[in-house]
Amino acid sequence: MRITLKDCAEIIGRYNSFLILTHASPDGDTLGSAFALKKALEKLGKTSQVVCNDEIPQKYSFLWEGTDNDEIKYEAIIAVDIADRNLLGEKFNGIYGDRVMLAIDHHLSHRDYAENTYVCDKAATAENIYGLINELGIEIDSGIATCIYCGMATDTGCFLFTNTTPDTHRIAAELMEKGADFAIVNKKMFETKTMSYLKLEQMALATVQTYFDGKCAIMHITQDMFRESNSNEGECDGIASLPRKIEGVQIGITVREKPNGAFKVSIRTVEPYDAAKICALFGGGGHNRAAGCEFICSLEDTKKALLKAVEAEII
Ligand SMILES: [Mn+2]
Incomplete structure (x- = not known):
């Protein structure tokens, strides 16, 4: 109630x-x-x-x-x-x-x-x-x-x-x-950032790709990157805001591999794009400008599905 x-x-x-x-x-x-x-x-x-x-x-x-x-x-x-x-x-x-x-x-x-x-x-x-x-x-x-x-x-x-x-x-x-x-x-x-977090950020930034005339950016983080940087989930709260910081990006997406192999997706948008609406397509939710969802499939398929959903919004 x-x-x-x-x-x-x-x-x-x-x-x-x-x-x-x-x-x-x-x-x-x-x-x-x-x-x-x-x-x-x-x-x-x-x-x-x-x-x-x-x-x-x-x-x-x-x-x-x-x-x-x-x-x-x-x-x-x-x-x-x-x-x-x-x-x-x-x-x-x-x-x-x-x-x-x-x-x-x-x-x-x-x-x-x-x-x-x-x-x-x-x-x-x-x-x-x-x-x-x-x-x-x-x-x-x-x-x-x-x-x-x-x-x-x-x-x-x-x-x-x-x-x-x-x-x-x-x-x-x-x-x-x-x-x-x-x-x-x-x-x-x-x-304050730990050295391990900054290393993780460096690896994550190296994966950034942009789509749709630079309006959408996707970045990913794998469990291997966590291991290699010696970082962990607990210290990367803010990492999902990185793709949207790129000039021209209106929909910023971060795909993070979880220990069980699933992919946790965080979407950050600028007006008028609705992050919660995109995430709802995949069973997730959140706010207009910040939302999340989860995928149980390969990284490649996760990105493909997301890009398809973004394409429908952006055009
Ligand atoms: Mn809250």
């Missing part, structure tokens, strides 16, 4: 302990949202634990500073920033997929799996968590502010993408006033 923010606050009021689920291959929005909520719930005397199907990269450790994340007994399960139960990851989908009591998300492509769902088209789920925390009447302290800021900065590409609104900036400004550690967040999220 779709519910309002007020209903979310009311539901949270009914329980004392929560398991908070984040999506697989966790990013700054799912984690920032989860830890902001956890810290806020603590202020109400409620306990919670944030969990993820995949290992949480160490670069996010600032999010759980000042709070412990020990295993607890919980009464209800909340999912944040998870548009589809498959995005929980295989193991978590099996365990929790049909037991989620409340899903809080910002993807309009959200496919309902929870008992109660709140989806509002904001730049980040963290922006919806900000709304919820206000609805709950909880004072935002510097720890909560840092977590929300991290989510919003992540999903707006540091306030660069077109999903950034005047409201996004107003909330970010308020978070700064509340003591959000924005310099640390931005340095860790957008400035």
Whole structure:
């Protein structure tokens, strides 16, 4: 059932302990949202634990500073920033997929799996968590502010993408006033790259090919490249934005081989091209300018299918 923010606050009021689920291959929005909520719930005397199907990269450790994340007994399960139960990851989908009591998300492509769902088209789920925390009447302290800021900065590409609104900036400004550690967040999220990541980026860039008069660019990353560069999934959040950075490219595609041999596709577009529409053709989804889908076939066939879909859009 779709519910309002007020209903979310009311539901949270009914329980004392929560398991908070984040999506697989966790990013700054799912984690920032989860830890902001956890810290806020603590202020109400409620306990919670944030969990993820995949290992949480160490670069996010600032999010759980000042709070412990020990295993607890919980009464209800909340999912944040998870548009589809498959995005929980295989193991978590099996365990929790049909037991989620409340899903809080910002993807309009959200496919309902929870008992109660709140989806509002904001730049980040963290922006919806900000709304919820206000609805709950909880004072935002510097720890909560840092977590929300991290989510919003992540999903707006540091306030660069077109999903950034005047409201996004107003909330970010308020978070700064509340003591959000924005310099640390931005340095860790957008400035610092490991040498292994930069090596991977170099290999990935060498695979870029352009199509349709340079309007579409495709780049791929294989498991061999991960091995050779000594990089890993956890440190390449932003890599999918590279093809669209090329001058003239309107549809940028990144094809990433997963350990099981499937190909995870990320599409980034500029107006008027709809990334979610293209990904929906292949069972995926997301936002207008950023979306994803998955293929279980060869790299060559994956690219062929994508180019065919892009061709239909571009011409
Ligand atoms: Mn998000």
